[in-house]
Amino acid sequence: MEFDSKTMSLNNADTVPYLTYNSLSEISFINHAFTTRLGGVSEGEFAAMNTAFNRGDDPDRVTENYRRFCKSAGFDFNTLVASAQDHHTYVRAVTSADKGIGIYRPRDMESVDALITNEPNVTLVTYYADCTPLFLVDTEKRAIGLAHAGWRGTVGRIGEKVIKKMTALYGTDPKNIKAAVGPAISVCCYEVDEPCAANFIAMKDLPVERFVFSKGGGKFMLDLLEANRQILMSAGVPEENITLSDLCTNCNSELLWSHRATKGHRGTMSAMMCIK
Secondary structure, three states: OOOOOEEEEEEEEOOOOOOEEOOOOOOHOOOEEEOOOOOOOOOHHHOOOOOOOOOOOOOOHHHHHHHHHHHHHHHOOEEEEEEEEOOOOOOOEEOOOOEEOOOOOOOOOOOOHHHOOEOOOEEEEEEEEEEEEEEEEEEOEEEEEEEOOOOHHHHHOHHHHHHHHHHHHOOOOOOHEEEOOOOOOOOOOOOOEEEHHHHHOOOOOOHHHEEEEEOOOOEEEEEEHHHHHHHHOOOOHHHHEEEEEEEEOOOOOOOOHHHHOOOOOOOOEEEEEEEO
């Protein structure tokens, strides 16, 4: 399998692979990673690295996947805290008291599509299979955030909401944020209908022409990554601080889970990030 990216690196490709952003790897106080569909113990349509407990996979296999991935990517399994995503925009601040929630402790909240923390050794975990991950790092206050931005979360400006909550709780100045967007289904593959596109066209304060493209016949191509970049920039993050992934999940469906490529018969990937 060929791997070609200018923005991301594929690590431990022969054992338990994981992706990292070249730009975020320069930040010494964090560890971050993104899973692939390889290197786990799940079987059938979940083979092999599935990190979702809610899709019908054997929970013991999912737990073992987490253990293997954490060992490969340098995370402590006991520090994981997971989101509870449903395409909304609630941002939850977590601490060491929340370790294990959604992984080896039951969920205590629903509808959590973003996590933030400023505590070391608390590993944020969010889930994807075409939707857009947002990695946010405040390099001055040493705070981090992960957000799940599907099309609904993007329209709801979840990236902006994460920044506002980091500002309120941690004193974050958006100009000190380094951000990474993706991997996700990219504009080459993300066709939507007119009712969906209308939500993006209505974002009049943003340069809509950069992320909504009409194909005619009521069909549009959407660039979720660019839309999220524009939202982050409008929230005060400098353009030069934002990296977009160049890996489309649909185009790279041998490496990455894609809901569209598998017609929903799939496992799920995770983004992880912690302060060391």
